[in-house]
Amino acid sequence: MPENSNTTNDGTRERQTQRATILAALGGALIGALAGLGGSVLVYTEAKHARQDEAEARQTEADERRADIRRGAYVDLSTSTTRFIIQASDLLIMSLDPSKTDKDRTRLFDEKYAPANADLARAVTTVRLVTTEAGKRDLDEIGIHYIHAGKLVNDTYAATSLEGIDAKKTHEEFLEAVRQHLAALRKFMDRAAGESL
Helix, strand or coil, X not given: CHHHHHHHHXXXXXXXXXXXXXXXXXXXXXXXXXXXHHHHHHHHHHHHHHHHHHHHHXXXXXXXXXXXXXXXXXXXXXXXXXXXXXXXXXXHHHHHCCCCCHHHHHHHHHHHHHHHHHHHHHHHHHHHXXXXXXXXXXXXXXXXXXXXXXXXXXXXXXXXXXXXXXXXXXHHHHHHHXXXXXXXXXXXXXXXXXXXX
């Protein structure tokens, strides 16, 4: 009987060893599966974050490009305004001066005033395309004064004679239109500077 007991003990030990081996193998497989699942989740999460970071970087780049375009358009508007005012003032003064010839006025009109006027019109159009809704409202106010100043200059330039034109009144009205134009431009630029470009 003692041999029988050893055989039973050996069989029990063998079954326990097999059971332990199976449990260890299942535990290892479970740990491996969990590690694989964890790794997959980690890879998925990393890829998701990478896509989000890439999308944010593209958006930031697009915002920066848009801001650069706006800044360029705003600087061009300011520069064109200054050039227009100088050339318009020169043409108005020359047009009101009876000692100047038609040839002098025409040369100044063609070579200086008309290009400055065209540049300002182009700058205003460009800004209208890239500015905000609030900027468009400010731009409308700029346009009112710009058109008024231009009309005074054009009408005086086109007059066949200075008879009936009050030079002092015309000049004062022009200066007021320019003052209002510059005030509207300042308001526009202040708003633009305060916005997130």
